[in-house]
Amino acid sequence: MKLRLTEVVEKIRDLESQAFEPLCAYIYDLPALQQHAAYLVGTLPESCELFYAVKANSDLPILQTLAPIVAGFEVSSGGELAWVRKYFPEKPVIFSGPGKIDQELDQAIHQNVDCVHVESINELQRLASLSIRAEKSISILLRVNIAIDNLAATTLMMGGKPTPFGISIQDLPECISWIQAHPEIRLYGFHFHLLSHQLDAEAHLQLIELYLKQARLWCEIYGIKINHINVGGGIGINYRQPEQQFDWEIFSSKLKLLLSNCGLPEIRVRFELGRYVTAACGYYVMQVIDIKKNFDQNFIVGRGGSHHFRTPYAQGHSHPFYVVPINTWQYPFPRPEISNEKVNVVGQLCTPKDLISFDSPVISVRCGDMLVFPYAGAYAWHISHHDFLRHPHPQQLFLPLKE
Numbered sequence: 001m002k003l004r005l006t007e008v009v010e011k012i013r014d015l016e017s018q019a020f021e022p023l024c025a026y027i028y029d030l031p032a033l034q035q036h037a038a039y040l041v042g043t044l045p046e047s048c049e050l051f052y053a054v055k056a057n058s059d060l061p062i063l064q065t066l067a068p069i070v071a072g073f074e075v076s077s078g079g080e081l082a083w084v085r086k087y088f089p090e091k092p093v094i095f096s097g098p099g100k101i102d103q104e105l106d107q108a109i110h111q112n113v114d115c116v117h118v119e120s121i122n123e124l125q126r127l128a129s130l131s132i133r134a135e136k137s138i139s140i141l142l143r144v145n146i147a148i149d150n151l152a153a154t155t156l157m158m159g160g161k162p163t164p165f166g167i168s169i170q171d172l173p174e175c176i177s178w179i180q181a182h183p184e185i186r187l188y189g190f191h192f193h194l195l196s197h198q199l200d201a202e203a204h205l206q207l208i209e210l211y212l213k214q215a216r217l218w219c220e221i222y223g224i225k226i227n228h229i230n231v232g233g234g235i236g237i238n239y240r241q242p243e244q245q246f247d248w249e250i251f252s253s254k255l256k257l258l259l260s261n262c263g264l265p266e267i268r269v270r271f272e273l274g275r276y277v278t279a280a281c282g283y284y285v286m287q288v289i290d291i292k293k294n295f296d297q298n299f300i301v302g303r304g305g306s307h308h309f310r311t312p313y314a315q316g317h318s319h320p321f322y323v324v325p326i327n328t329w330q331y332p333f334p335r336p337e338i339s340n341e342k343v344n345v346v347g348q349l350c351t352p353k354d355l356i357s358f359d360s361p362v363i364s365v366r367c368g369d370m371l372v373f374p375y376a377g378a379y380a381w382h383i384s385h386h387d388f389l390r391h392p393h394p395q396q397l398f399l400p401l402k403e
C-alpha cells in the first residue's frame with residue numbers, strides 16, 4: 001500500500017491547531033485501505049477468495065470499507081462473530097481459533113457461519129453434538145499442524161512444530177472416521193496457518209504448494225472429496241526495513257501458475273489475511289512532551305505509549321517514525337531540541353518496557369513536534385493494554401472515503 005503521508009500530515013496539523021493538550025491519535029486512511037484491498041482481490045487468481053482476519057483491526061469503519069471488497073470475514077471468538085453479524089448479517093464468515101466453548105460453537109451453528117475451522121477431535125465431537133441438538137448441519141475445515149522439512153521460520157510460528165494450534169496428523173484418521181460417521185458435519189477441506197510475518201514471496205509460494213500437495217495426498221489416502229483449502233494468513237509487514245515489503249506482484253502472478261498445476265482443479269483457495277490488509281492504513285501519532293539525556297542515551301517522551309501501540313514491543317522491533325515539525329512554542333524558556341543524534345522514543349508509562357523506537361537516528365526533534373508511526377493499522381490499538389495507568393485513550397480518526 002502506498003502511504004499517503006501528505007494527507008495524514010495535513011490531518012495532524014489540523015488536529016494540532018485545535019488541541020488544548022498534547023496530542024495522541026490514531027489516524028486511519030480509509031481511501032488507501034480501499035484501494036489496497038481492491039488491488040489484492042483484483043490480482044488474486046480466479047479460484048482464490050480473500051477473507052479478512054478481523055482480529056488485526058475490527059473497527060467498524062475498517063470493516064465497512066472492506067466489506068464490499070473481500071469475500072468475507074474470519075473471526076476467532078464469539079465476540080468477533082457477534083460484532084461482525086451485528087453489522088454484516090449476510091457477509092460470509094469463517095469461525096476459527098483455539099479453545100472454542102460450546103456457546104461459541106452454538107453461535108456459529110445459529111449465526112449462519114460459512115464454516116468452522118476445527119482445532120481438535122474434542123472440538124469436532126462437541127460441534128457434532130450441538131449440531132444434532134440444533135437439527136442443523138455445519139460445514140467445517142480441519143485445521144492441521146504439519147511438519148515441513150526445511151521450513152524457513154519467521155519470527156512468529158503457529159505450526160510446523162509443537163504448538164497449541166491445529167490437529168496433529170496422528171489424530172487425522174480418527175477425525176476423518178468421525179466425520180464419515182456423522183452426516184451433520186460436512187467436511188469442506190483443510191486449513192493451514194503455520195506462520196505469520198512472512199516477508200518472502202517465494203517462500204510463501206513454496207509453503208502454499210506444500211499445503212496443496214498435502215491436501216491432495218490426504219484426499220487420496222482417505223478417499224475423500226474436498227472443495228476448499230484455506231492457506232491462512234501470515235503475510236507480513238517489514239517494520240524494520242519498510243522500503244522492502246512482501247512482493248505481492250510476484251506472489252500473485254506466480255500463484256496463478258502454481259494453482260493451475262496443483263492437480264486440484266475444482267478447489268477454492270481461501271486466504272484469511274489480517275496484517276497485510278490493514279497495517280499500512282494506520283498511523284499512531286504522539287506529540288513530544290519531553291526530551292532528555294539519561295546516562296549516555298537520549299530519550300524522547302511522547303504523549304501515549306505502548307498501552308496504545310504495543311506492536312513494536314510485541315514484535316521486538318524499533319518502530320520507524322517521521323517527525324512533523326510544529327512551529328508554535330508557548331513557554332518563555334528555550335524549547336528542548338535534539339539534532340543529529342540517536343534517540344529512544346518512549347511513552348508515559350512507568351516501565352522501561354514502554355519503548356516504541358530505539359537507537360533511531362533523527363535530524364531534529366523538538367518538544368511539541370509530532371512523531372508519526374506508520375504501519376500501525378493492524379495488531380496495534382487492538383492488542384494493547386489500554387487502561388494501564390488510566391491515561392486517556394488516543395483520538396481515533398478515519399480519513400473518509402470519497403463519495
Ligand SMILES: Cc1ncc(COP(=O)(O)O)c(C=O)c1O
Pocket residue numbers: 053056096097158193195196197232233234235272273274275276
Ligand atoms: C488462524 C489464523 N488465521 C489468520 C490469521 C491472520 O494472520 P495475519 O494477520 O498474520 O495475516 C491468524 C493470526 O494470528 C491466525 O491465527
